[in-house]
Amino acid sequence: MQLTKARLDRDARRELILDVAQEVFLEEGFANASMSTIAARLGGSKGTLYNYFKSKDELFNAYVERRCLWQDEIFAGPLDDETTDETLSRIGRAYLTRVLTEFNLRNFRLIASEAERAPEIGQTFYNAGPRKGAERVAELLSGMVKAGHLDLDDPLDAAYQFLGLVQNRYFRARLCNAIPELTQKQVEDEAALATRTFLRAFGTRR
16 A cells, blocks of 8 residues: 555656656756756756656656647547537547647647757657547547448548548648637537538548
8 A cells, every 4th residue: 555655656756856847847848847847847856857767858858748648638539329410520629629729729839849859759759649639530440440330441531631631721820820829619520520521522422
């Protein structure tokens, strides 16, 4: 029991470190952020911080990996009595709502800027984020193929196409801060349009 509590305490401390590190990275950028600043904001010493992360690069990498965990809740499987178009529209709405928030885009800009300096950071983000998300969608599409609702050859290719349809209109504009966060109606309309277009290409003809 004591070991379990110690483990929970350590995990909670690690999450707190990542919360604070994220704030500092977003405020100051990777280059200007320091382990001293993060430790001071935590109210501890650099020695304590280094017990969890051996370097700023390792801490940043952990932050990148954690940023990718948000997508797990988005790509949930079909709900009871949910039609194919309802499932795809729901995923599209959730994806747009989360991906195009200012907070998420700030994180994305930070990670992308560091990927030039350290390509492994970009690889970590891509594998745990966009690539994993597409693979999750591919699993759902594969199930829809088996159920006779879709007609397609490669679920992963189709997953990338669906996600591209969902974000194509607004992602670059939001990334450049050229437009404000989307309204609920914009999210709903874009997810519905992407779903209709996708089903025209891959939906079975009955």
